[in-house]
Amino acid sequence: MSSDFNITIPDSWSWSPLKYTSTFLNRGTAPDYVENGPVRVISQAANQATGLDWERTRFHNYSGDPRKIKGYLLPRDVLINSTGTGTLGRIGYYTAGPDNRPCIADGHVTVTRADQQIADPRYIYYWLISTPFQDYIYSVLTSGATNQIELNRERLSGSPVPLPPLAEQRRIADFLDAETARIDRMTAIQEATKQALLERRAAGVFSAVTGSAIKERIPSTLAWVETLPSTWEGVKLGHVARMGSGHTPSRNKPEWWIDCTIPWVTTGEVSQMRSDRLEVLTETREKISETGLLNSSAEIHPSGTVVLCRTASAGYSAVMGRDMATSQDLATWTCGPKLDPFFLLWCLRAMRTDLLDRLAMGSTHKTIYMPDLQGLRIPLPDIWEQRNIVEVIRSSNLAIDSATDAIDRQLALLAERRQTLITSAVTGQFDITTATPSGGIA
Numbered sequence: 001m002s003s004d005f006n007i008t009i010p011d012s013w014s015w016s017p018l019k020y021t022s023t024f025l026n027r028g029t030a031p032d033y034v035e036n037g038p039v040r041v042i043s044q045a046a047n048q049a050t051g052l053d054w055e056r057t058r059f060h061n062y063s064g065d066p067r068k069i070k071g072y073l074l075p076r077d078v079l080i081n082s083t084g085t086g087t088l089g090r091i092g093y094y095t096a097g098p099d100n101r102p103c104i105a106d107g108h109v110t111v112t113r114a115d116q117q118i119a120d121p122r123y124i125y126y127w128l129i130s131t132p133f134q135d136y137i138y139s140v141l142t143s144g145a146t147n148q149i150e151l152n153r154e155r156l157s158g159s160p161v162p163l164p165p166l167a168e169q170r171r172i173a174d175f176l177d178a179e180t181a182r183i184d185r186m187t188a189i190q191e192a193t194k195q196a197l198l199e200r201r202a203a204g205v206f207s208a209v210t211g212s213a214i215k216e217r218i219p220s221t222l223a224w225v226e227t228l229p230s231t232w233e234g235v236k237l238g239h240v241a242r243m244g245s246g247h248t249p250s251r252n253k254p255e256w257w258i259d260c261t262i263p264w265v266t267t268g269e270v271s272q273m274r275s276d277r278l279e280v281l282t283e284t285r286e287k288i289s290e291t292g293l294l295n296s297s298a299e300i301h302p303s304g305t306v307v308l309c310r311t312a313s314a315g316y317s318a319v320m321g322r323d324m325a326t327s328q329d330l331a332t333w334t335c336g337p338k339l340d341p342f343f344l345l346w347c348l349r350a351m352r353t354d355l356l357d358r359l360a361m362g363s364t365h366k367t368i369y370m371p372d373l374q375g376l377r378i379p380l381p382d383i384w385e386q387r388n389i390v391e392v393i394r395s396s397n398l399a400i401d402s403a404t405d406a407i408d409r410q411l412a413l414l415a416e417r418r419q420t421l422i423t424s425a426v427t428g429q430f431d432i433t434t435a436t437p438s439g440g441i442a
Contacts, residue, residue, distance in 0.1 A: 019157035024113035028071025028105030031060035047092040066102040076121035082151035122173035241333040246326030247298035260287035271313035282321035343386035
């Protein structure tokens with residue numbers, strides 16, 4: 001079995017198939033979902049890398065003894081997401097639900113229940129999340145293709161587990177509980193700091209474009225245009241910029257997509273601006289021909305035109321860095337002499353949440369309709385002041401972005417340290433017998 005992983009374990013350890021370390025190893029059940037039922041269901045969506053997310057659980061309509069349901073969970077069960085690229089192989093550890101309701105796993109989650117006479121459940125959990133086993137899942141244990149892949153139960157049941165003596169398993173689990181909890185606390189601090197910086201960044205942009213050093217945002221309104229500095233005015237965007245939209249030629253006209261040289265902007269390009277670090281869009285994946293433009297009544301918008309996604313990625317925006325045509329899923333503004341396009345860009349980004357709250361329609365797929373954008377109002381300082389504000393925003397954002405990049409590097413190092421520690425411990429690469437545990441998962 002060791003040949004499956006090319007790992008040399010200590011002499012006192014042995015390899016054992018997962019099925020021989022388990023008293024139960026099977027998928028859960030397909031629930032009869034209801035709004036509020038007697039049994040809580042843990043799905044793949046609820047089984048997150050950060051732990052079980054109880055907000056994502058749903059309920060099963062069932063009457064009778066829940067212990068008879070396939071996938072009924074007991075404390076210390078280990079959960080394995082078993083279908084779909086990106087989620088397959090994610091491991092969870094169940095201790096108890098958030099209330100008195102019994103919990104089950106659904107049919108896309110495999111439950112493994114350790115035989116506690118020979119295997120510590122926490123040790124099994126740590127082995128399953130280790131780098132060697134995670135790599136093994138995708139190289140050996142999956143079947144199917146593309147997003148239809150799933151975990152092969154028979155291969156999973158025969159998967160090798162490196163087993164130290166039970167007492168040593170417990171020491172390893174205690175050590176990893178303590179060390180991963182310490183790393184997780186450090187990670188949480190870094191993530192909280194990053195979130196505070198991102199909020200500060202957003203507040204700085206909002207403050208700059210409204211001319212206010214300190215002003216509370218008023219949810220679901222744009223009331224700030226009525227309380228501007230005395231030298232500013234609030235104007236309808238249509239008075240200082242020409243609004244337009246794109247067209248989407250039918251792909252049933254193949255000649256429109258031959259000799260394509262004109263950049264054609266879609267929501268996919270603009271959605272790349274999600275981080276708000278990028279301002280200018282200079283290239284597109286798709287292009288259209290002169291024939292396509294002519295027959296669709298579309299137009300080429302000049303460089304400097306501001307674009308806003310109305311459908312997919314609704315609310316995201318960018319400035320065209322060259323002449324381009326756009327799809328009908330985008331609103332466009334060609335700025336007049338009184339409006340700097342980058343000032344407008346940061347106004348739109350500052351009000352993005354308000355735009356979605358007030359104007360976007362639909363629950364799953366948000367859409368902002370053109371008539372609702374017609375009356376959009378923005379603050380308007382003098383053009384030279386607009387340009388100064390844009391430079392202030394860029395300078396401030398650059399400093400904050402540098403700080404968040406440093407935090408991202410630290411988070412990556414912590415994640416790497418955590419995974420290396422787990423892998424080394426469960427494969428016997430270092431001796432943890434003198435380690436002093438300080439707390440962790442129960």
